[in-house]
Amino acid sequence: MGQIEWAMWANEQALASGLILITGGIVATAGRFVQWYFGAYSIAAGVFICLLEYPRGKRRKGSTMERCGQKYMTAVVKLFGPLTRNYYIRAVLHLLLSVPAGFLLATILGTVCLVIASAIYLLAAIRGEQWTPIEQKPKERPQVGGTIKQPPTNPPPRPPAEVRKKPSEGEEAGAAAGGPQINPIPVTDEVV
Amino acid sequence: MGNWLVNHWLLVLILVVWLGLNVFLFIYTFLTYEMSDKYYYTREILGFCSHTLRKPLDHNLTFHKLVAYMICIFTAIHIIAHLFNFEHYSRSQQAMDGSLASVLSTLSHPEKAGNSWLNPIQSPNTTVMYVAFTSIAGLTGVLITTVLILMVTSAMEFIRRNYFELFWYTHHLFIIYIICLGLHGLGGIVRAQTEESMSENHPHNCSESYQKWGTHESKCKHPHFEGHPPASWKWILAPIALYIFERILRFYRSKQKVVITKVVMHPSKVLELQMRKRGFSMEVGQYIFVNCPSISLLEWHPFTLTSAPEEDFFSIHVRAAGDWTENFIRAFEQQHSPMPRIEVDGPFGTVSEDVFQYEVAVLVGAGIGVTPFASILKSIWYKFQRADHKLKTQKIYFYWICRETGAFAWFNHLLNSLEQEMEELGKVGFLNYRLFLTGWDSNIAGHAAFNFDKATDILTGLKQKTFFGRPMWDNEFSAVATAHPKSVVGVFLCGPQTLAKSLRKCCHRYSSLDPRKVQFYFNKENF
Numbered sequence: 001m002g003q004i005e006w007a008m009w010a011n012e013q014a015l016a017s018g019l020i021l022i023t024g025g026i027v028a029t030a031g032r033f034v035q036w037y038f039g040a041y042s043i044a045a046g047v048f049i050c051l052l053e054y055p056r057g058k059r060r061k062g063s064t065m066e067r068c069g070q071k072y073m074t075a076v077v078k079l080f081g082p083l084t085r086n087y088y089i090r091a092v093l094h095l096l097l098s099v100p101a102g103f104l105l106a107t108i109l110g111t112v113c114l115v116i117a118s119a120i121y122l123l124a125a126i127r128g129e130q131w132t133p134i135e136q137k138p139k140e141r142p143q144v145g146g147t148i149k150q151p152p153t154n155p156p157p158r159p160p161a162e163v164r165k166k167p168s169e170g171e172e173a174g175a176a177a178g179g180p181q182i183n184p185i186p187v188t189d190e191v192v
Numbered sequence: 193m194g195n196w197l198v199n200h201w202l203l204v205l206i207l208v209v210w211l212g213l214n215v216f217l218f219i220y221t222f223l224t225y226e227m228s229d230k231y232y233y234t235r236e237i238l239g240f241c242s243h244t245l246r247k248p249l250d251h252n253l254t255f256h257k258l259v260a261y262m263i264c265i266f267t268a269i270h271i272i273a274h275l276f277n278f279e280h281y282s283r284s285q286q287a288m289d290g291s292l293a294s295v296l297s298t299l300s301h302p303e304k305a306g307n308s309w310l311n312p313i314q315s316p317n318t319t320v321m322y323v324a325f326t327s328i329a330g331l332t333g334v335l336i337t338t339v340l341i342l343m344v345t346s347a348m349e350f351i352r353r354n355y356f357e358l359f360w361y362t363h364h365l366f367i368i369y370i371i372c373l374g375l376h377g378l379g380g381i382v383r384a385q386t387e388e389s390m391s392e393n394h395p396h397n398c399s400e401s402y403q404k405w406g407t408h409e410s411k412c413k414h415p416h417f418e419g420h421p422p423a424s425w426k427w428i429l430a431p432i433a434l435y436i437f438e439r440i441l442r443f444y445r446s447k448q449k450v451v452i453t454k455v456v457m458h459p460s461k462v463l464e465l466q467m468r469k470r471g472f473s474m475e476v477g478q479y480i481f482v483n484c485p486s487i488s489l490l491e492w493h494p495f496t497l498t499s500a501p502e503e504d505f506f507s508i509h510v511r512a513a514g515d516w517t518e519n520f521i522r523a524f525e526q527q528h529s530p531m532p533r534i535e536v537d538g539p540f541g542t543v544s545e546d547v548f549q550y551e552v553a554v555l556v557g558a559g560i561g562v563t564p565f566a567s568i569l570k571s572i573w574y575k576f577q578r579a580d581h582k583l584k585t586q587k588i589y590f591y592w593i594c595r596e597t598g599a600f601a602w603f604n605h606l607l608n609s610l611e612q613e614m615e616e617l618g619k620v621g622f623l624n625y626r627l628f629l630t631g632w633d634s635n636i637a638g639h640a641a642f643n644f645d646k647a648t649d650i651l652t653g654l655k656q657k658t659f660f661g662r663p664m665w666d667n668e669f670s671a672v673a674t675a676h677p678k679s680v681v682g683v684f685l686c687g688p689q690t691l692a693k694s695l696r697k698c699c700h701r702y703s704s705l706d707p708r709k710v711q712f713y714f715n716k717e718n719f
């Protein structure tokens with residue numbers, strides 16, 4: 001289990017807890033249970049936790065699968081800098097958030113799950129893990145013709161003079177190089 | 193029981209329909225394989241029943257996930273329903289309005305016959321929370337739901353693929369789940385009126401006159417209730433028995449000696465192990481579970497067999513893809529003597545067995561996903577050597593998509609031999625393979641362009657040139673469809689989900705509407 005990144009599991013667990021808090025909260029509020037205001041709190045806390053935990057952090061090794069559409073929340077979560085990067089803070093935050101939901105039976109499941117998530121985050125923090133945002137790689141558009149600065153100033157190199165002067169090679173050299181053009185078929189200039 | 197049924201009829205109906213559907217599907221598929229004409233030749237080769245039973249069971253992963261989702265949904269419904277129940281019990285206990293509900297709630301106090309209460313909340317001061325955590329049902333309920341959530345979060349695809357051990361060990365919490373599920377109904381909180389009490393106080397006659405129960409004025413006595421016994425064990429007994437049986441079988445099989453006959457280290461950190469075990473027999477494309485006690489006592493990992501059934505050993509190719517596999521490869525690299533002990537369970541069947549049933553087969557393997565096809569190609573080689581005329585396949589198109597050249601090396605030898613074999617037998621057209629290198633750079637491409645005129649490929653030494661980039665499936669499929677206008681083509685993939693999607697789409701697109709013309713059938717390996 002050496003390579004495990006606990007924060008990844010803590011993230012899944014916290015996200016699940018958020019959803020459970022929301023569900024329990026809706027049940028308690030809609031049913032107007034005794035002390036239903038804890039249910040209302042639970043919904044708010046659940047939504048907050050879901051938003052915070054939705055953007056997945058980057059794995060230390062290998063590629064990370066982003067959650068669908070997470071880049072918007074990544075931008076927001078990134079703004080808080082060390083508050084969201086540090087997992088000790090997240091562990092404490094989740095622990096505190098879970099307490100009020102523990103007063104109501106409908107939401108106590110959310111509390112239990114969130115406490116577990118908090119414990120796993122604590123473990124992750126002790127092992128030195130951090131939340132790193134997944135950045136979009138800037139698209140490298142290949143510059144078409146970027147290396148072409150200006151047209152060449154010199155004519156193409158010609159073979160040395162001796163080669164050019166030889167009769168057998170002279171024709172080829174003459175035709176290939178920039179020497180006087182020897183046409184295989186006689187050409188008449190039509191311009192009068 | 194009657195009352196429970198009346199209260200939960202919808203749940204029961206849905207469960208019955210779902211179970212019935214599953215049973216029906218199983219029997220239907222089973223009978224199709226046993227009886228239908230199109231499987232006549234399949235049965236010729238495979239034999240009746242022994243293999244047909246395996247195929248539906250091999251879709252176990254999909255079924256398992258389906259069951260898990262259903263459990264989660266029903267757990268949610270169950271919890272919400274009971275939350276409302278408890279709330280109503282609590283309210284009626286606290287209600288002072290002398291209504292029927294409050295009278296029913298105070299029932300146990302005057303009665304000396306102990307357990308005839310209806311409302312589990314016995315006094316107005318008892319909170320719902322207290323009852324939840326002091327009753328067996330409540331306690332086990334919270335425990336197993338927590339366990340279920342832990343199991344589900346650690347089984348998310350992301351966690352499962354990247355941190356397998358976490359998933360494996362957490363998933364074994366199911367033992368707690370099953371035990372507590374069996375105990376969950378023990379407290380008998382859901383109460384029904386006893387038969388005896390129904391004769392003294394039938395709700396139809398007596399419910400209106402509840403203020404006068406037990407007095408001289410009315411014939412109605414106070415009703416008595418009893419809890420009905422736990423029923424969840426009926427659902428879980430059969431699966432538990434099957435599971436225990438399977439673990440015992442695995443334990444028995446693991447005690448059989450496995451002899452390692454050859455260890456080969458291939459480039460790109462791929463380890464080949466050739467082994468022998470008494471009584472072991474396999475088919476193409478099957479897989480085994482391997483356990484190495486010196487690395488981890490409890491972990492069993494699946495590996496596809498890369499040897500052909502015709503060989504006198506069985507082999508696996510292991511690539512470093514996580515903690516266990518890396519330790520495994522390192523253990524063999526270090527060449528300690530004696531070699532680490534290996535335990536093997538299997539083989540288990542997969543879809544590759546069907547390859548020989550199609551006239552034309554399109555095999556696609558991505559990276560290490562080529563392993564089941566290694567087995568198939570080897571088997572074809574042996575069948576040709578023995579001039580096996582029962583081979584139905586006329587043509588095979590093999591696509592291997594890989595990121596780096598190093599991974600080609602161990603498979604090269606096989607393809608080389610096959611090339612020569614085909615030439616000798618004069619059947620050059622039988623095996624048509626294309627290798628695709630997706631992780632190329634301009635350096636490699638430059639080399640390839642430079643050596644364009646050479647007869648063999650510079651990367652692999654094979655006659656067939658390596659292609660760069662990903663295959664254009666539309667072109668490939670239309671070429672196959674044009675070349676075989678009247679055949680049934682089986683498409684087999686061992687690779688990532690995205691590739692499965694594009695192949696499935698192509699299969700639909702290029703299958704002709706006329707059932708006599710070319711038809712593409714898509715089969716996917718599932719690991």
